[in-house]
Amino acid sequence: MIGSRTRDQLEFFVCGSLRELVPDDHILARVDPVLDLGWLRAEVADLYAPGVGRPGIDPEAAVRLMLAGFLLGVVHDRRLMREAQVNLAIRWFAGFGLNERLPDHSSLTRIRQRWGAERFRRIFERTVQDCVTAGIAKGEIVHVDASLIRADVSWDSLVVRHVEAVRSANDDAKLEAEAIRHTRNSKKTGKFKKVCPTDLDARMATNGRNRRLEPSYKQHGVVDDVFGVVLEVEVTTGETNEGEELLARLDAAEKTTGVKIETVTADAGYAYAKIYGGLERREIAAIIPAKTEPIRSPVPMRRFRYDAKHDVLKCPRGKKLKAGRAVKHGRFFTSRARDCRRCDLAHLCLSKGRVNKAVVLGDDYPALLRARRRREKWSDEDRDLYQRHRWRSEGYHGEAKTWHGLARAVRRGLQNMRIQAFLTAAAVNLKRLAAALNAGLAAVLAVAGKFCAILVQLQPEIGRVRTQA
Structure with missing residues (x-):
């Protein structure tokens, strides 16, 4: 029926x-x-x-x-x-x-x-502290990565930056300096680069050379190694280099958890001398694959030897280059003209019109050299840890974008984007904490069930003992 x-x-x-x-x-x-x-x-x-x-x-x-x-x-x-x-x-x-x-x-x-965004940050930080208290986040081994988040703007709203027009129409020194800085004629930088007037905080960026630029924000995340708890998250404009945020994010994660970070993993996008130097000063082991030096000259930089003890640089023929004026994040090292005049490599080593060699070494260049040597001696544990970076850190970014709506900004403006990232990370941490709690209860129930089964088996023996007593 x-x-x-x-x-x-x-x-x-x-x-x-x-x-x-x-x-x-x-x-x-x-x-x-x-x-x-x-x-x-x-x-x-x-x-x-x-x-x-x-x-x-x-x-x-x-x-x-x-x-x-x-x-x-x-x-x-x-x-x-x-x-x-x-x-x-x-x-x-x-x-x-x-x-x-x-x-x-x-x-x-x-x-x-x-x-405001800072109070939502506190909500996220409380979830981190709850995870540390529950024991599912140690904060000793962390994985760091960044990903782009598409801004909430349409392609029709993008306009081309007209540097020359801005420079001629404004006498402000700040605008003048900004215009001069963007006068390169690249389509990805300079006066042809597009901007979005509907969301001024969004910046044109891409995560691959073969992909087009999109108005984006960038999320920087620090993930714990044990259960994948998100220890720290911050959002910047899409143009911000991830290496500029790594050390600050690690310091913030240590402040939130109250635990000293011992090891950090990251991909080759963070392999800069200043990163290795900053980690060494913080006594943090870096599992970051150092990049091989690009060969752009017949006499590459790797053939020069730096003596950190005496602060001198030696060329391939053993001549000394002395430290000179300082530049941003480094110093000039120059050779004597008479040394280069007699050198058989001068026609290959010197640029056209130069009579001596001048190179720039970063402030933390010795740390970069040590990182390159250490990369060749990675243990099996180091390689396994770097492999875990892929599905811990990159896995979090994929989970946040696929399941929690972080693939695209919901609202416009950097502060709104930060709030979205904080709430997304808090939701992920609550999922981790709930899963660990349910797993713990399941384990307790399993042990209790085995104990009850043992009691049932021993019940005849217990009755016999009582009868004899």
Whole structure:
């Protein structure tokens, strides 16, 4: 017999909590036990005037709504609030009853503007500290990487930077210096490079030479080695070189966790002398593959020998080059003209019109040399650790973009992008913490089950002992 059902569900009342209608394996039901926002009200209390105006949204409820969106991949406010109207799990997670009116989507925007990015950073940092307390993040071995995030702008909004027009129309010295700096005629840099007037914080960048430039931001992340907990995250413009942020991100991660970093892994994009030198000064082991020196001259730089003890550089024929004037991140080393005049390599070594050799060595050039020698002696453990970097650090960026909406900026502006990155990283950490908690409970239940099984087997023996007693 074919069954039938009427569609007029006239419910008089619903008895019980909405939690009973949410499956136990739902992501929000798993995250709720590990999410503690009881401290948040005191944190933002100074932003509200007590006794003035209409009652605002409960801070914890607002953050729970935002986190629910990032956990479920619904990152746009309008779509999130439409989903929350019919999604019992979101209503229960945020603390709203079945018949209660949900906030307007614009209220979440005003909350972000009022709180600022730094308070959302504190929410993320609390998830890191909870993971450290739970023992799923050690903070001793970390993996560092960066990825581009497409800005929320259209291709039609991009315009070409007209340097000459700006320079002729403005007498400001700052604009003059900026124009001069961008006068190279490359399509990826200079006056032909496109800019986006609708989002001035976004910059044209690319992650490959064979790919076109896109208006982007760049996220820098530090991931723990044990469970992949995100220890630190920051967002910059797309043009920022990732090497400029590495040391600052490591210092911030140590401050958040309170643990000294012992080893850091990164890809060859971070293989700079200043990075190796900064890590050595912090006594951090670097598992970063050093780049081989590019050969751009018949007499490459690798044939010169630097004596760090006496601070002199020797050419392939053993002549000394003395340190001269300082430049940004390095110094000039120059040879004597009479030494080069008698050298048989002068026609290959010297540039046209030069009578002596002049090279620039970075401030941390000895650290780069040590890193190159150390790369040749990597142990099997070092290679395994570098392989883990791929699916720990790069895996986090892929997870955030695929499942939590970080592939594209939701809102415009650097501060909005930072808030999105902080909430995404907090959502990922809560997932890690919930998974570890569930795994721990499963292990405890498994041990308890084995213990009960042993008791059942021993019950006849226990009864016999009692009878004899």
